[in-house]
Amino acid sequence: METLFIEARYTERFRLPKSLINLLPNTVTLVTTIQFLDSLEEIKLQLEHANKRVLFFKGEHSKYPGQVLGCSMNKQEDTELFLYIGTGEFHPKALLLKQNKPVFSFNPFTQQTHKLDEQDVKLLKNRQNGAILKYKVSENIGIIVSTKPGQHHLKKAEALKQTLISDGKNAYIFITNTLNFEELENFPFIECWVNTMCPRIGFDDVKRTEKVLININEI
Numbered sequence: 543m544e545t546l547f548i549e550a551r552y553t554e555r556f557r558l559p560k561s562l563i564n565l566l567p568n569t570v571t572l573v574t575t576i577q578f579l580d581s582l583e584e585i586k587l588q589l590e591h592a593n594k595r596v597l598f599f600k601g602e603h604s605k606y607p608g609q610v611l612g613c614s615m616n617k618q619e620d621t622e623l624f625l626y627i628g629t630g631e632f633h634p635k636a637l638l639l640k641q642n643k644p645v646f647s648f649n650p651f652t653q654q655t656h657k658l659d660e661q662d663v664k665l666l667k668n669r670q671n672g673a674i675l676k677y678k679v680s681e682n683i684g685i686i687v688s689t690k691p692g693q694h695h696l697k698k699a700e701a702l703k704q705t706l707i708s709d710g711k712n713a714y715i716f717i718t719n720t721l722n723f724e725e726l727e728n729f730p731f732i733e734c735w736v737n738t739m740c741p742r743i744g745f746d747d748v749k750r751t752e753k754v755l756i757n758i759n760e761i
Contacts, residue, residue: 549576552580552650554650555584556581556653557588558588558648559653562648563588563589563594566589566625566646567623569594569597569621569622570596570625571597571618571621572585572586572596572598572599572608572625573599573610573624574599574608574627575611578650579606579608582598582608597620601616602616610633617640624637624643624644624645625646627648627650628648628649629651630742631647632741634656635658635662635666636741638666639666639667646658670756670760673754673755673756674756676733677736677756680711681733682711683714683734684734684736685702685714686738686739687716688717688719688739688740693738693740695738696717698738698758699738714729714732735755735756737755737756737757741759743755
């Protein structure tokens with residue numbers, strides 16, 4: 543089956559609030575998803591007018607300067623802070639863990655800003671450590687696999703299943719196109735879920751299930 547990827551760009555204009563600009567250090571790296579790429583140049587000019595040195599994020603598999611794609615994340619040392627333009631928590635938290643630099647997240651829709659710092663890193667690592675511990679002590683583990691192109695990792699799931707069985711555990715593979723968290727409740731015997739789909743699920747959606755959910759790359 544042929545897959546066609548179509549870029550969807552946000553066309554409304556927006557500017558950063560002055561209150562946010564005043565909080566930024568001298569050197570700032572802009573990061574965004576494909577939706578808000580058309581706004582980066584105007585934001586760059588706005589920051590330069592405030593005497594800020596502006597850099598664009600360099601994504602490992604990204605097509606455009608400033609674009610973050612999936613979970614690919616190169617280390618970038620020549621900046622004081624990352625300013626993420628977009629929604630959700632996945633990319634800002636991934637930046638925070640990988641870059642070890644402060645991250646500001648600005649939502650163009652709500653005009654709200656959230657700062658992530660060392661305390662957030664500590665909370666994230668505590669959550670990850672707790673999830674890993676639960677995974678290790680669980681006897682019945684569900685492995686979630688997507689049928690979507692680019693997110694289909696059945697071989698990884700099968701390899702993990704065999705490893706778990708070798709360790710004397712029960713492992714089950716659940717295949718779906720779109721994950722419905724309510725359906726997970728139909729399998730109460732599962733003690734821990736392992737996500738092989740988009741890793742964003744392991745950041746943004748962990749609160750949507752009562753059971754521990756961990757990304758496969760965290761194991």
